[in-house]
Amino acid sequence: MSVEQLTADPDLEASARTPLWKRLAGDPQAVITGAILTVIVLVGFLGPFFWTHDPNAADLNYANALPGDPNRPLGGDQNGRDILARLLASTQTSIIAGLIGVIVALLVGVTAGLVGGYLGSKTSAVTEWLFNLVMTFPGILLLILLMPVTGGDYRVTMVIYGVLLSPAIFRIVRGLVIATKGELFVDAARVSGLTDTRILARHILAVIRGPIIVASAFLVGTAIGVQAGLAFLGVGSSAVPSFGSMVSEGFTNLYLRPMQFLWPSITLGLITACLILFGNALRDALEGGQKNVGGRKSRRPASSARPLEPIPSEENALLVVRDLQIGYPASDGTVRPVVKGVNFTLNKGEILGLVGESGSGKSQTAFSILKLLPAEAVILGGSVWFDGINLLEASERDMQKIRGRRIGYIPQEPMSNLDPSYRVGAQLVKSVRATTGVDRKEAKARVMELLERVGIANPERVYRSYPFQISGGMAQRVLIAGAVASRPALLIADEPTTALDVTVQAEILDLLRDLQKDLDLAIILVTHNFGVVADICERIAVMKDGRIVETGEAVDVFDNPASAYTKSLLAAILDESTVRADRPAALAQKQE
Amino acid sequence: MNPLLQVNNLHVAYPSKKFFKPALEIIHGVSLDLAPGETLGIVGESGSGKTTIGRAVLGLAPVTKGSIEFEGKDISHAGKAERRKIARDLQVVFQDPYSSLNPAMAVGDILSEPLVTLGATRADARRRVRTLLDQVGLPHDAADRLPREFSGGQRQRVAIARALGPKPRLIVCDEPVSALDLSTQALVLELLLDIQRETGVAYLFISHDLAVVRHISHRVAVVYRGEIVETGPAEDVTLKPEHPYTQRLLLAAPIPHPVQQERRRAERLRLREQQREQHEQTAVGLSRA
Numbered sequence: 001m002s003v004e005q006l007t008a009d010p011d012l013e014a015s016a017r018t019p020l021w022k023r024l025a026g027d028p029q030a031v032i033t034g035a036i037l038t039v040i041v042l043v044g045f046l047g048p049f050f051w052t053h054d055p056n057a058a059d060l061n062y063a064n065a066l067p068g069d070p071n072r073p074l075g076g077d078q079n080g081r082d083i084l085a086r087l088l089a090s091t092q093t094s095i096i097a098g099l100i101g102v103i104v105a106l107l108v109g110v111t112a113g114l115v116g117g118y119l120g121s122k123t124s125a126v127t128e129w130l131f132n133l134v135m136t137f138p139g140i141l142l143l144i145l146l147m148p149v150t151g152g153d154y155r156v157t158m159v160i161y162g163v164l165l166s167p168a169i170f171r172i173v174r175g176l177v178i179a180t181k182g183e184l185f186v187d188a189a190r191v192s193g194l195t196d197t198r199i200l201a202r203h204i205l206a207v208i209r210g211p212i213i214v215a216s217a218f219l220v221g222t223a224i225g226v227q228a229g230l231a232f233l234g235v236g237s238s239a240v241p242s243f244g245s246m247v248s249e250g251f252t253n254l255y256l257r258p259m260q261f262l263w264p265s266i267t268l269g270l271i272t273a274c275l276i277l278f279g280n281a282l283r284d285a286l287e288g289g290q291k292n293v294g295g296r297k298s299r300r301p302a303s304s305a306r307p308l309e310p311i312p313s314e315e316n317a318l319l320v321v322r323d324l325q326i327g328y329p330a331s332d333g334t335v336r337p338v339v340k341g342v343n344f345t346l347n348k349g350e351i352l353g354l355v356g357e358s359g360s361g362k363s364q365t366a367f368s369i370l371k372l373l374p375a376e377a378v379i380l381g382g383s384v385w386f387d388g389i390n391l392l393e394a395s396e397r398d399m400q401k402i403r404g405r406r407i408g409y410i411p412q413e414p415m416s417n418l419d420p421s422y423r424v425g426a427q428l429v430k431s432v433r434a435t436t437g438v439d440r441k442e443a444k445a446r447v448m449e450l451l452e453r454v455g456i457a458n459p460e461r462v463y464r465s466y467p468f469q470i471s472g473g474m475a476q477r478v479l480i481a482g483a484v485a486s487r488p489a490l491l492i493a494d495e496p497t498t499a500l501d502v503t504v505q506a507e508i509l510d511l512l513r514d515l516q517k518d519l520d521l522a523i524i525l526v527t528h529n530f531g532v533v534a535d536i537c538e539r540i541a542v543m544k545d546g547r548i549v550e551t552g553e554a555v556d557v558f559d560n561p562a563s564a565y566t567k568s569l570l571a572a573i574l575d576e577s578t579v580r581a582d583r584p585a586a587l588a589q590k591q592e
Numbered sequence: 593m594n595p596l597l598q599v600n601n602l603h604v605a606y607p608s609k610k611f612f613k614p615a616l617e618i619i620h621g622v623s624l625d626l627a628p629g630e631t632l633g634i635v636g637e638s639g640s641g642k643t644t645i646g647r648a649v650l651g652l653a654p655v656t657k658g659s660i661e662f663e664g665k666d667i668s669h670a671g672k673a674e675r676r677k678i679a680r681d682l683q684v685v686f687q688d689p690y691s692s693l694n695p696a697m698a699v700g701d702i703l704s705e706p707l708v709t710l711g712a713t714r715a716d717a718r719r720r721v722r723t724l725l726d727q728v729g730l731p732h733d734a735a736d737r738l739p740r741e742f743s744g745g746q747r748q749r750v751a752i753a754r755a756l757g758p759k760p761r762l763i764v765c766d767e768p769v770s771a772l773d774l775s776t777q778a779l780v781l782e783l784l785l786d787i788q789r790e791t792g793v794a795y796l797f798i799s800h801d802l803a804v805v806r807h808i809s810h811r812v813a814v815v816y817r818g819e820i821v822e823t824g825p826a827e828d829v830t831l832k833p834e835h836p837y838t839q840r841l842l843l844a845a846p847i848p849h850p851v852q853q854e855r856r857r858a859e860r861l862r863l864r865e866q867q868r869e870q871h872e873q874t875a876v877g878l879s880r881a
Contacts (some may be wrong), residue, residue, distance in 0.1 A: 184692035188754065191650050191684045193676030194705035202705070206696040357773040360742075382809040472638075503799065506844040506860060528774065531846030532854040554850045572778040573848050574803040579827045582789075584630035584810050 101223030104162025113173025633809030
């Protein structure tokens with residue numbers, strides 16, 4: 001039995017193995033805000049053991065005392081209470097309030113979200129209706145009205161507020177559960193005979209916990225803010241020190257002792273700001289929001305210092321690619337090459353197949369010709385000559401004149417390349433007008449002609465259809481019509497038939513072959529399928545690990561592959577001779 | 593010999609989400625059977641309903657009519673408890689090795705969880721996981737790693753190991769190699785063949801690719817628009833098909849050689865003309881009648 005090499009991606013491995021706290025430790029924002037929050041919590045809960053002044057003990061000797069007194073280090077308030085002791089006690093109040101609020105919100109929201117998202121549509125509808133109702137309650141007003149019920153205890157108030165917060169969690173959880181329960185691993189768990197509770201706990205909750213944790217960090221901040229706000233309004237027991245009541249008292253004394261107002265405001269502001277920033281850092285760590293590590297400097301094409309390189313002038317050559325190198329920034333700050341020096345020449349009217357397995361760099365090579373690489377891609381060197389200019393150094397304005405006019409493009413997923421909210425005809429007219437500058441009427445005539453040309457039986461109907469009303473094969477015909485509208489010299493087709501059924505694939509390849517003859521198109525066909533290559537390509541370039549390992553006439557490559565890699569690929573093809581010959585074990589035994 | 597799986601006149605329909613709209617029937621009366629240790633290939637294009645047949649057998653699609661007998665018992669409307677019992681003998685390998693493994697669980701847990709559910713002790717399950725990893729050609733340290741550390745082919749090996757865990761008698765393989773690269777595809781097919789020869793498990797092998805189905809199946813059924821249009825020994829159906837649709841399917845699949853493919857292309861265009869003429873003739877005949 002063959003064992004594949006365990007060549008796991010080192011980047012992926014790093015992020016998979018490192019526990020959450022370690023990833024957080026690498027993020028300065030998380031470290032700083034986390035440290036500040038820890039210090040505040042510690043000081044709030046341990047401080048009163050060292051600074052034993054009663055936060056509620058009024059002593060008129062210290063009324064509005066200035067900071068610096070040994071008994072009132074931060075001064076006294078208008079009743080002569082110790083501001084330091086009140087700050088410590090208020091911190092405790094805030095944190096307890098925040099935690100009660102978020103724990104209740106999580107208990108209610110997560111449970112209901114799991115049940116509402118996972119179970120049938122009736123349960124789902126009922127829970128959603130209930131939570132929509134809760135969302136319509138005017139939160140703060142309700143808490144004030146319920147004062148007689150809560151008896152002014154801020155903890156009871158926060159339990160109620162937790163329920164009012166729970167729709168936020170419910171909606172997140174329910175959405176995630178609905179998205180996750182369709183995943184195949186949940187189906188696999190059901191086939192394995194796991195109970196619903198176990199599937200929910202092990203397979204769904206474990207996968208969706210990230211967004212819940214992040215939302216919780218924000219909700220703690222909200223709950224603290226609301227508790228302080230209520231205390232500011234004077235709702236709740238005055239015996240419990242709170243930032244809100246401190247701010248409110250400081251407010252009345254603003255002109256006399258501005259510091260009385262400032263102390264609680266600063267602490268409260270610091271706590272909520274840190275919670276929000278820490279929540280953001282948590283999200284980055286949990287949801288893989290990668291920081292930009294590549295740095296702008298490495299984006300500069302290394303080849304720009306070589307303007308003296310002569311333009312390759314091979315006879316009949318349409319496109320000349322020389323030593324093309326493309327890389328992507330890795331998490332350790334280096335740039336990892338994915339295309340490592342690709343060379344090839346494409347003649348006018350020629351069909352070249354760029355073949356390779358996933359990760360071979362074939363699509364990257366094709367996209368670099370259109371200059372449509374992802375933003376983080378780095379061109380490390382080389383040149384792509386088309387019509388006498390180096391596309392890699394061409395400005396975006398020059399590229400707009402080339403892309404869609406001189407070089408057309410056919411994508412792999414036809415549906416995702418059509419805008420679902422516009423009719424097919426309108427989209428084609430727009431692109432025809434953009435590339436040729438004709439008026440609307442002429443553009444429409446042109447589009448109808450093209451739709452007929454690409455083999456659409458009822459062009460008028462397709463012209464008026466929205467993309468979701470046509471089939472995948474039809475959509476690919478539409479995109480081909482758009483790509484050849486401006487009579488380009490070169491067509492780049494990236495796996496144009498991979499998403500299609502074989503019967504449709506055969507028709508699309510027929511169409512491409514016809515168009516190529518009519519328009520004298522050159523085509524670069526990126527594919528992993530040797531059958532497609534055999535059907536349409538005159539020449540083949542086989543790619544592996546970012547390099548072209550073999551190039552030649554199609555027939556030669558199939559009959560006499562030069563490289564060992566091509567040989568191994570061809571050997572892996574299941575051709576018509578590989579029919580299963582052995583009989584089922586049970587039948588074979590019976591015969592013996 | 594009694595068949596392991598016998599499907600009779602199966603109909604599957606999904607209830608409509610809108611009021612006053614009839615349910616959408618995907619499968620219109622499919623019958624098939626499968627002997628122990630046998631592979632039945634189910635081939636068809638997207639939307640043909642081939643995947644739905646597999647999901648109905650697994651209890652993941654609503655059966656509206658007909659029966660699915662597994663080991664002599666009708667399981668078409670099995671409840672949760674009954675399904676749990678069947679799970680020991682009936683397993684699945686899905687197409688997409690990326691979404692079929694829980695990204696938050698280590699491979700060892702993915703493999704041992706179903707075993708523990710079926711009543712194995714933790715220690716037994718751990719031992720079995722090691723055997724399973726051996727069986728699918730993965731190193732033992734794979735158990736401590738997360739799915740995302742593996743390539744597509746390796747993940748599919750994990751999915752196969754999970755299916756093999758309870759020593760099932762039937763595995764529904766839903767396009768198990770379609771998402772894999774060519775060379776990986778060949779290795780995974782070889783693995784499935786080896787396992788079948790060793791363990792005598794039967795496969796219901798669903799695929800859109802005639803070449804893959806021909807390679808692994810003893811018998812093949814061709815599904816077109818929710819019905820089986822042709823069924824028979826793999827060699828007959830995939831090389832000398834009788835039904836016009838299967839013929840189209842076969843000739844549309846390109847041969848990986850330029851010269852042979854040119855010949856096949858000509859053959860396909862000829863067949864297309866021929867079928868069009870026949871179609872027109874029957875249309876004319878019907879209008880006359």
